[in-house]
Amino acid sequence: MIREGDKVLLIDRRGKRYLVTVSEREFHTDLGILKLGELIGKEYGSRITSHRNEEFRVLKPDINDIIAKMKRGPQIVHPKDAGIILAYAGISPGDTVIEAGVGSGALTIFLANAVGPNGRVISYERREDFARIAQKNIELAGFSDRVTIKLKDIYEGIDEEYANHIVLDLPQPENVLPHAVEVLRPGGYFVAYTPCTNQVHRFFQAFQEYREHFYKPRVVEVLVREHEVKKECMRPKTTMLAHTGYITFIRKL
Numbered sequence: 001m002i003r004e005g006d007k008v009l010l011i012d013r014r015g016k017r018y019l020v021t022v023s024e025r026e027f028h029t030d031l032g033i034l035k036l037g038e039l040i041g042k043e044y045g046s047r048i049t050s051h052r053n054e055e056f057r058v059l060k061p062d063i064n065d066i067i068a069k070m071k072r073g074p075q076i077v078h079p080k081d082a083g084i085i086l087a088y089a090g091i092s093p094g095d096t097v098i099e100a101g102v103g104s105g106a107l108t109i110f111l112a113n114a115v116g117p118n119g120r121v122i123s124y125e126r127r128e129d130f131a132r133i134a135q136k137n138i139e140l141a142g143f144s145d146r147v148t149i150k151l152k153d154i155y156e157g158i159d160e161e162y163a164n165h166i167v168l169d170l171p172q173p174e175n176v177l178p179h180a181v182e183v184l185r186p187g188g189y190f191v192a193y194t195p196c197t198n199q200v201h202r203f204f205q206a207f208q209e210y211r212e213h214f215y216k217p218r219v220v221e222v223l224v225r226e227h228e229v230k231k232e233c234m235r236p237k238t239t240m241l242a243h244t245g246y247i248t249f250i251r252k253l
Helices: 063-069 079-089 106-115 128-141 173-183 197-213
Strands: 007-011 017-021 026-029 032-035 047-049 055-059 096-100 120-125 147-151 163-168 184-194 218-221 227-229 234-236 246-251
Touching (some): 063 106, 079 184, 106 128, 163 173, 173 197, 184 197
Parallel strands (some): 120 147
Antiparallel strands (some): 007 017, 007 055, 026 032, 184 246
């Protein structure tokens, strides 16, 4: 049941989506005015009608809806890359994850959703403006209870005594290796997201000094190609979401 203060996703007949907070107010669209108070007490999946008799379907938003509508500053880690990070590192409910390079908070939100209410995400960010944007987006997602943003450069050290995993979106992840050796629990993953090949190569050169502490590295790149499905034929779309970054995984022994 929908209550006052809940966030809902409205979808019009064109497929346009609106993320709104339910309250006793009007919401204006080009298809008419909606009285959001009418949603209180309704079930997700129901409909609401504008003053122009246009129907909107009402759904419960998931994290992808929130990320699509949240405020952005720096470039985000895309869902295709976040999904591989969560899957390959086996990030699970109850885990403690240290993240650095929080940016707009998209990957932070995916991590927070994976660790659940009993887990923790501690995010290091050295830029105050990015931290402010990320904090608002994390609040929008409803994950303030499990995410802590620290205004600190992780290259200088990690405050926490242990972590199940460390996930970095930084230009020089190799600078965190000496801290990870001390903090990362056996079996946990060190994950580095880097956009350029020279960054991966530099990381591997630095990694040689710490090889005895980790299982062999794995580097992946994720490409997504959607297809058009029509009555007459099915074919790949002419555009695709190709390279965004290389993701390096190493596991603590």
